[in-house]
Amino acid sequence: MSIYENFNNSIEARFIKYAKIDTQSDPDSASCPSTLKQKNLGTVLVQELLEMGITDAHMDENGYVYATIPATSKKNVPVICFCSHMDTSPDCSGENVKPIIHTNYQGEDLILPDDQSIIIKLEEHKDLKDQLGNDIITASGTTLLGADNKAGVAEIMEAANFLVKNPEVKHGTIKILFTPDEEIGRGVDKADLKKLAADFAYTIDGETLGSIEDETFSADGATLVVNGVSTHPGFAKGKMESAIKILAEILDSLPKDHLSPETTHKKEGFIHPVGIKGQVEQGEAQFIIRDFTDEKLAEHGRFLEETIKKVMIKYPGSTYQLNIKAQYRNMKQILDQHPKIVQYGIEAIERAGIVAKPQSIRGGTDGSRLSYMGLPCPNIFAGEHAFHSKQEWVSVQDMEKAIQTIINIACIWEENS
Numbered sequence: 195m196s197i198y199e200n201f202n203n204s205i206e207a208r209f210i211k212y213a214k215i216d217t218q219s220d221p222d223s224a225s226c227p228s229t230l231k232q233k234n235l236g237t238v239l240v241q242e243l244l245e246m247g248i249t250d251a252h253m254d255e256n257g258y259v260y261a262t263i264p265a266t267s268k269k270n271v272p273v274i275c276f277c278s279h280m281d282t283s284p285d286c287s288g289e290n291v292k293p294i295i296h297t298n299y300q301g302e303d304l305i306l307p308d309d310q311s312i313i314i315k316l317e318e319h320k321d322l323k324d325q326l327g328n329d330i331i332t333a334s335g336t337t338l339l340g341a342d343n344k345a346g347v348a349e350i351m352e353a354a355n356f357l358v359k360n361p362e363v364k365h366g367t368i369k370i371l372f373t374p375d376e377e378i379g380r381g382v383d384k385a386d387l388k389k390l391a392a393d394f395a396y397t398i399d400g401e402t403l404g405s406i407e408d409e410t411f412s413a414d415g416a417t418l419v420v421n422g423v424s425t426h427p428g429f430a431k432g433k434m435e436s437a438i439k440i441l442a443e444i445l446d447s448l449p450k451d452h453l454s455p456e457t458t459h460k461k462e463g464f465i466h467p468v469g470i471k472g473q474v475e476q477g478e479a480q481f482i483i484r485d486f487t488d489e490k491l492a493e494h495g496r497f498l499e500e501t502i503k504k505v506m507i508k509y510p511g512s513t514y515q516l517n518i519k520a521q522y523r524n525m526k527q528i529l530d531q532h533p534k535i536v537q538y539g540i541e542a543i544e545r546a547g548i549v550a551k552p553q554s555i556r557g558g559t560d561g562s563r564l565s566y567m568g569l570p571c572p573n574i575f576a577g578e579h580a581f582h583s584k585q586e587w588v589s590v591q592d593m594e595k596a597i598q599t600i601i602n603i604a605c606i607w608e609e610n611s
Contacts, residue, residue, distance in 0.1 A: 204355075205593045209331065209348040210293045212238070213340045218288035219281035219375045226384055227257035227281070227374035235280045235347075239372055242351060246358045251370075256384040259372035263357050263365075271366025271611040275392035275569065276353070276600055277560055278346030278399055279376030282338060283582040292334040295590075299330045304587070306335030312584045319587070321402055321579055329590040341588035342581035346398035347372060349576060349593055353600035365604035366611065371395070373560055379521065381560040387569055394535050396603060397561040400575035402551060403592045404543050407573040408536045409526040409554040410562045411463070412491045416481040416498060416518045418444070423511040424475035435509045437477035441470060444505045445479065453494070461486050461554070465494050486524055486554065522558050525565040525572070532570045538610070539572055542602035546595050574599060 215235045220228040227233065236253040243251035243261045251261035259280075265271060282288040296304055301323070304314040312335040316322050322330075333339040350370060357363060369392045373381045376399075400407055422437030445467055451457055458464050463485025470479045481498065485491045495518050506514055529536060536552070543550040561571035577592030 205348055205352050205597060206295065206329070206331070206590045208351060209341075209345060209588070209593065212344040212348055213291050213293050216289045216291070217281050217340070218284055219378045221284055221378040226380065228378060228380070229281075232281050232374045233257050236372065236374075239280075239347070239351065243354065243370070246355050248354065248358065254386070257374040258385055259370070260386075260389060261354070261370040263354055263368035263370070265365065265367045266361050267364040267366055267608045267611075269366070269608060269611045271608050272393040273367045273369060273391060274604060274607055275369035275371055275390060275395035275571075276350045277371040277373065277395055277397045277564070277571070278350055278576070279343045279373045279381050279560060280347060281374050281377050282340045282342065282344070283377045285582040286338040286584060287336065288338055288340060291337045291340055293339065294332050294334055296330040296332065299325050299328055301326055304330065304332055306332060306584070309335035309584070314580070314585045314587055319580060319585070324403065325589050325591075328592070330587050331590065332587045333584060335584060338581070338583060339586035339588065341576070341578035341586055343376065343399045343576060343578065345578050345588050345593055345596070346576035349398055349596040349600060352597045353604075356597070356601060357604065363601070363605065365608045368604055376560050382563045382567065385564070385567075387564075387567055390569070392569060394532065395561065395564055395569050395571035396535075396539060396600075397559050397564075397571055397573045398576045398596060398600065399559055399578075400573050401577075401579055403575055403577060403589075403595060404548045404551045405575040406536065406539045406543060406550060406552055407555045407559075408529045408552065409486065410522070410524055410558045411484040411486060411556060412488050412524045413521040413558055414483040414491055414495060414518050415521050416483055416495065416516060418479045418481065418502065419515045420444075420472070420477045421513045422475055422477070422509070424473075434474065435512045436474045437512065438472050438474060440505065440509055440512060441472065441477045441479050444502055445470070447501050447505055453497075459556075463490055463494055465498050482521075483518070484556075488523065522562040523566055525562045525570075528565040528570050529572055534610070535570055536572050538603060538606045539574060541606055542599045543574075545602045545606075546598040548595055
């Protein structure tokens, strides 16, 4: 399917509008959404959807936005959902984002004006070489941009607007889902899939133009508590066993040349300590464990416990508890049971005139969880790059291709029904 209109100007303005709304999530908050300000964007989205003529658009008490685009086809077409998350990462400030448009990019390094030490260098951002002549949007140097995932949100909104305005384009029922708190691992915790009533879904939250991701890490989280022996430090000889030092020794015993994020890539997994706290009497460390197969994931968990036991032998007065919990699993195990989902996604990308790039994610998406909740869901590119950082950028032209891809997916499902 060729594109029916030029989205360039509208996607640029829409994305910038959303990027300026602070929606940073908070891992230390127990509420849902974790920050009320995420609802500020949700309110805007609902109003815009209603103005498009999508009459059931609404946001629930937990900050999830739902909407339905009615079918224009008389065929029995599977119900397809498009999903993106509204929150931005807590890793970098998302307050007072000032988007900047660098028109007609010609390969130069992009120096951001509010902090000129922040430079987006061509040699460090390899995908920039494919952006010559395009329009690049960045933040100003003091915040992230929020293309992760407001690019996806804006693209879904543009595609929705197009489908509503062009009822001659044949498609089945389309569902829209915008989620809070994806960046802190809670993106679909309270998603109402019964209300959503979709058969299959696509998250729009990928990076490189043309990418479609049908595989993620499988993920576990681990909590290690060490109970040491505390005594007065002036009289501690032969008695004290500091939980802080025991934890430090355990962390130092983990491999330094493999099995860590900084030493792995492609299909290699890792054990990654992400937090530590404690006193002499008791200390706690948090880990994330990742790999692409459940077997290797379990193997890493066993290796972590073996490492702990080797250290604990030296401290006979101390004890430990290791609790490993599942976080999410590789969505490929589900998607392989429904090959048409990825097949149609690839075709949709190619119809947009770009090369489809099937790949794996060294991470997870809302689609990982959704797939195991009964809604099979690969991930399509949104064009976001260098996410969670002040160097984040997105191409207007890449976003336009993502809109085309979304529309193409809707049409292809109808054609093949």
